[in-house]
Amino acid sequence: MRDLKAAGAQVTLAAITLDPCETVQHDRYEGETLTPDALLNDVQASDYDLLVVPGGTCNVDRIRVNEDAITLAQEFAHEGKPIAAICHGAWLLVNAGLVAGKTAAPCRYIAADIENAGGHYVDEQLHVDDATGFKLITSRKPADLDYFVDAIKDALN
8 A cells, every 4th residue: 555655546445444454464463553544335446446455364354255345346347447456365356256267366375265266376476367357466475565566556557
């Protein structure tokens, strides 16, 4: 989020509640506390150019079963807008029914989820798939973040 803002992107952090969100690094270490800008059910794909789904297991595990998050991801895909997901973030796309026919490079721990949902898993720092109607940008882990952010910037230009 910070890198995208520094590059001039307007970023809206949407969440299930407006309560501050505690981030975690590597699923164990305390990260930043961020305050959401909007509720997921108040955000519409038509107002944005791209959806970024964060990684990690804890927060993504909660949003991947949230109907508002699923609907939002589906809206982005149906409008042909890019979706970027890092690490476990692709779980949301699995639950939203958006990975069938796509190739994705999320973390290896959800490779079976991608394959079982009809997608193809690859172990790459970055993979961009333009097949089946929308651009999907995926990266495996925080070490791949520079590639991931650069691909998002490219998608916005």
